[in-house]
Amino acid sequence: MIKLKVNDQQKVFRGDPDQPLLWFLREELSLTGSKYACGIGACGACTVHFNGVPVRSCSMPMSAMSGAEIRTIEGLASPVAKQVQMSWQEMDVVQCGYCQSGQIMSAVALLERNTKPSSKEIDEAMDGNICRCATYQRIRAAIEDSSDKLGA
Amino acid sequence: MDMPLKLFNSANESSLENQSRRQFIKACAASGALIVGAGYLPITSAEQSSRGKHRDALVFNAFVKITPDNRVVVVIKHLDKGQGVTTGLATIVAEEMDANWSQVGWEFAPADATKYNNLFWGPNQGTGGSTAIANSWQQLRNAGAAARAMFVNAAAKKWGVDSSAVTVSDGFVKSSTHRASFGELIELALKEQAPETPTLKSAGQFRLIGKKIPRIDSPEKTTGQATYTQDIQLENMLTALVLYPPQEGGVLVSFDDSAAKKIDGFHAAFKIPKGLAVLATSFWAAKKARDAVIAKWDLASCETRSSEELFKNYRKVAEKAGTAVTQKGDVEKELAHSKAGEHIVEALYQLPYLAHATMEPMNCVALVGDSSCELWFGSQSPTMDQHDASQLLGIAPEKVVINTLFAGGSFGRRACPNDYVVDAIAIARQIKNRPVKMVWTREDDMLRGKYRPMAVHKVRAKVSSKGGISAWHHHSVAQAILRGTPLEGLINGPVEGTLTEGIHDLPYSTASLRVEGTELPSTTSGLWWRSVGHSGNAFAVECFVDQLAHAVEKDPLEFRRALLQGQSRYLGVLNLLAEKADWSKPLPKGHAKGIAVHKAMGSWVAQLAEVSFDKEKNLQVDRVVCAVDCGIAINPDIVKAQMEGSIGFALGAVFGEQVTLEKGVVNQKNFDAYTPLRFSQMPKVEVHIVPSAEPPTGVGEPGVPPLTPAVANAVFALTGKPVYSLPIEL
Numbered sequence A: 001m002i003k004l005k006v007n008d009q010q011k012v013f014r015g016d017p018d019q020p021l022l023w024f025l026r027e028e029l030s031l032t033g034s035k036y037a038c039g040i041g042a043c044g045a046c047t048v049h050f051n052g053v054p055v056r057s058c059s060m061p062m063s064a065m066s067g068a069e070i071r072t073i074e075g076l077a078s079p080v081a082k083q084v085q086m087s088w089q090e091m092d093v094v095q096c097g098y099c100q101s102g103q104i105m106s107a108v109a110l111l112e113r114n115t116k117p118s119s120k121e122i123d124e125a126m127d128g129n130i131c132r133c134a135t136y137q138r139i140r141a142a143i144e145d146s147s148d149k150l151g152a
Numbered sequence B: 001m002d003m004p005l006k007l008f009n010s011a012n013e014s015s016l017e018n019q020s021r022r023q024f025i026k027a028c029a030a031s032g033a034l035i036v037g038a039g040y041l042p043i044t045s046a047e048q049s050s051r052g053k054h055r056d057a058l059v060f061n062a063f064v065k066i067t068p069d070n071r072v073v074v075v076i077k078h079l080d081k082g083q084g085v086t087t088g089l090a091t092i093v094a095e096e097m098d099a100n101w102s103q104v105g106w107e108f109a110p111a112d113a114t115k116y117n118n119l120f121w122g123p124n125q126g127t128g129g130s131t132a133i134a135n136s137w138q139q140l141r142n143a144g145a146a147a148r149a150m151f152v153n154a155a156a157k158k159w160g161v162d163s164s165a166v167t168v169s170d171g172f173v174k175s176s177t178h179r180a181s182f183g184e185l186i187e188l189a190l191k192e193q194a195p196e197t198p199t200l201k202s203a204g205q206f207r208l209i210g211k212k213i214p215r216i217d218s219p220e221k222t223t224g225q226a227t228y229t230q231d232i233q234l235e236n237m238l239t240a241l242v243l244y245p246p247q248e249g250g251v252l253v254s255f256d257d258s259a260a261k262k263i264d265g266f267h268a269a270f271k272i273p274k275g276l277a278v279l280a281t282s283f284w285a286a287k288k289a290r291d292a293v294i295a296k297w298d299l300a301s302c303e304t305r306s307s308e309e310l311f312k313n314y315r316k317v318a319e320k321a322g323t324a325v326t327q328k329g330d331v332e333k334e335l336a337h338s339k340a341g342e343h344i345v346e347a348l349y350q351l352p353y354l355a356h357a358t359m360e361p362m363n364c365v366a367l368v369g370d371s372s373c374e375l376w377f378g379s380q381s382p383t384m385d386q387h388d389a390s391q392l393l394g395i396a397p398e399k400v401v402i403n404t405l406f407a408g409g410s411f412g413r414r415a416c417p418n419d420y421v422v423d424a425i426a427i428a429r430q431i432k433n434r435p436v437k438m439v440w441t442r443e444d445d446m447l448r449g450k451y452r453p454m455a456v457h458k459v460r461a462k463v464s465s466k467g468g469i470s471a472w473h474h475h476s477v478a479q480a481i482l483r484g485t486p487l488e489g490l491i492n493g494p495v496e497g498t499l500t501e502g503i504h505d506l507p508y509s510t511a512s513l514r515v516e517g518t519e520l521p522s523t524t525s526g527l528w529w530r531s532v533g534h535s536g537n538a539f540a541v542e543c544f545v546d547q548l549a550h551a552v553e554k555d556p557l558e559f560r561r562a563l564l565q566g567q568s569r570y571l572g573v574l575n576l577l578a579e580k581a582d583w584s585k586p587l588p589k590g591h592a593k594g595i596a597v598h599k600a601m602g603s604w605v606a607q608l609a610e611v612s613f614d615k616e617k618n619l620q621v622d623r624v625v626c627a628v629d630c631g632i633a634i635n636p637d638i639v640k641a642q643m644e645g646s647i648g649f650a651l652g653a654v655f656g657e658q659v660t661l662e663k664g665v666v667n668q669k670n671f672d673a674y675t676p677l678r679f680s681q682m683p684k685v686e687v688h689i690v691p692s693a694e695p696p697t698g699v700g701e702p703g704v705p706p707l708t709p710a711v712a713n714a715v716f717a718l719t720g721k722p723v724y725s726l727p728i729e730l
């Protein structure tokens, strides 16, 4: 039995310890905002926060989740997160939208550690998240917008 | 994606004479677009029981519903796979209704081609070829204006005034003394007769069209609330994975699922026509079980060659004569000799297979009953999907209910006959009355074929030092997309149109032109990939134009302008581009720029790319400027977003995206080897829209074709070495 917190709520998992966190979130907790796209940690669509750090939930087995604090897109509540989502809407970033939960989770994690990231730091934080619709220019604009507003 | 004009008339398809079908298709193609009445189809109240998400809405016509609490619900007949049609189509209706944007909602239309056909595709409902806005334009204006008229007339009666004294603005119906919302008048308005030819606004009266309207799907897509196929959870649902052969065309000989049966949650494993379905109560259990199956395959009919061998053959064929598609003047005679001041230039271009690699791999939820079938997925061509389901299950196509959901990308991939949807139904029919979600892993999605066909172009031309072209000979060698598929009847002429689109109608003036095509068959299947044949054809044409300009020492922009005299919309985008991008201003040392222009899906796009090398001597694209003429830009910000996205999408093919075969087996199985553009590779993109009063044309695809040649031409300018193939290897 594995105990963990998801979006501030205590959860218990009793299944196959090899099962990645992503499927626990999606299928058992119905938190479907985190997406499956590659399953090998190469695209970032499944990004969630693990003790505040962005991780690829498709590649994190449940066996590593004991005592973990997980946050998904559904559980975003911090002022930074709210600002990021607002900037995302103001810049009209989304296209198909499938990658965007992961993009937002990566961006929020970045800005929560560093409200004034340099362009290079933004590159580094976001390069693991593929957007096949290539909304990258607006993602950058939204991160910069959030950074400006959070710093103000 | 250029899509099919076809009668999916399953009942008597076999009896349909091929000949007459061809003629029907030809007639459609000749007219450019088959308009089956641009009516907005008033619906009777009997049809008001809608399946849509706004169940309390009352139906004004096929596209407009209004709820008592004053929401205007626009019925969207096209799939939104990211291109923004939910916003664009809703804007058109809201404009003619004079609704307030904040009261506008939407829902996807059901599968029903009698009401929701694509007006450019005859009796077929579907999305593709960047036609969504273009075919809906008049239809939705009529739908919105008709609903508006019903409110005006109802209000006039209620208030005892002439209808000319009633106005609508910002969602309110008004007279000099009264004011009411749509919701308040809804019952009365429904009693009014819908006008057959409602009065439409003039362009000067537009308040929403041409303005920046935020995407209507943005809130749900930034909070994780948007529902995709992958997210559907139904009671008692099973998840199915399919163990497919390692190569297309492989056949399952035998399997041993004894280890799979021991996996917790395993439900069943059984054969379907294309492989072995493995069902379980969760994705993870299904995947573990599938991994545990031992299968034997017959791969005798599969491809055995490697990409390089295939290309070698393509190049050999390209050097020989092909089937003529366009013939003007005597190209051979011209190219047989050259005088002083004339240059004969030749080049051979090579393009690889590309995968759509949509972010959401293909998937479909299916529930099959005794004589029913219900599907949940991002259906791009509901009529084709209904047809496929009806063929498989032996039920009438209209019995197949489709719940359309957001698609996590398509780029053409979701419109494919006899493909993943059929597999999902083949599974669901064997476990009747229980919903099944069939999902592809990324590996399945990469390995199931349907690639942008690889191609080789051999081009020769004669150019004079004054800049005139007297001969252009072009031979395009590629695999046809539709040959050997259920849609083969759509091929019009001896060579499939995709091989020579954008070439056979070369816009550059030349005294003689011969365009040839040769189809090379393959067991690795092809499919339309964002902008279809244009994606590679523009690369060949536009790189070659720069080579011609170079041969006669002309400026690439001036060279193009001179050869495009009279082609005002080509010149329009080129001129706007030159102005906005400061074409004539030189760049610092180590940087260079290139341009390209192309027309696809009814829109003209010119792009300029600036390139340089980074410290590690890697190519980087620093900036792309884009000019687009798509007629009236309904939502300029979405037009810009589509250009930005197309540029980034196409750039992947410059930097490294390709599908290659090793002894017939695909090398790229996931995003570690198949490499779409990454965040840090995205250049700064600026988009400029040519002001226009022409009817709107597509924007989802036309931004793709000019990008790769613009970058290649910039690299040519930087290094002095022409680029002949993609991805660019230096």
Ligand code: FES
Residues within 6 Å of the ligand: A035, A036, A037, A038, A039, A040, A041, A042, A043, A044, A045, A046, A047, A056, A057, A058, A059
């Ligand atoms: S799905 Fe987890 S990184 Fe791609």
Ligand code: FES
Residues within 6 Å of the ligand: A094, A095, A096, A097, A098, A099, A100, A130, A131, A132, A133, A134, A135, B082, B359, B408, B409
């Ligand atoms: S918005 Fe479609 S993949 Fe990013």
